[in-house]
Amino acid sequence: MTFVLVMLAWCVLFVLAWPLALLAIFLLPVLWLLSLPFRAVAVVLEAMFAFIKALLFLPARLLGHRG
Template identity: 60%
Template sequence: MFGFLLWCLLFVLCWPLALLALVMWPIVWLLCLPFRLVGITFEALFELLRAILFLPARILGSRR
C-alpha cells in the first residue's frame, strides 16, 4: 500500500518518470529472478550442511 502511495506521489510530481518506472518494473523483476533463485539454492545448501554437521549431536540427545 505504501509503495502505491509513493508511486501516486511520483505520478503527480513527475508523470514521465512514474510511467517509466511502471513499465520497467517487470523487466527489473525478471532480471532479479535468477539472483533470487541462486540465493534460495545457497540458503538450502547451507541448511543441509548445518543439518549434516549437527546430526551426531541430535542423535546423541544433545539439547540446544
C-alpha cells in the same frame, strides 16, 4: 499496508514527474524478471547451508543433545 504506501508514493511521483512514473511502471516488471535468477540462487544456497548444518550437527543429535 506496503502496497498502499507504494501506490501513494507512485501517485505523488505521477503528479510531480509523470514521465518518470510511467518509466517506473514499465521498468519494474523487467527488473523483477532480471532478479529471478538471483533469487533462485539464494534459495539454493540457503538450502545447501541448512543441509550442511544438519549434517554437522547430526552426531550431537544422535548422542541426545537438544540445543
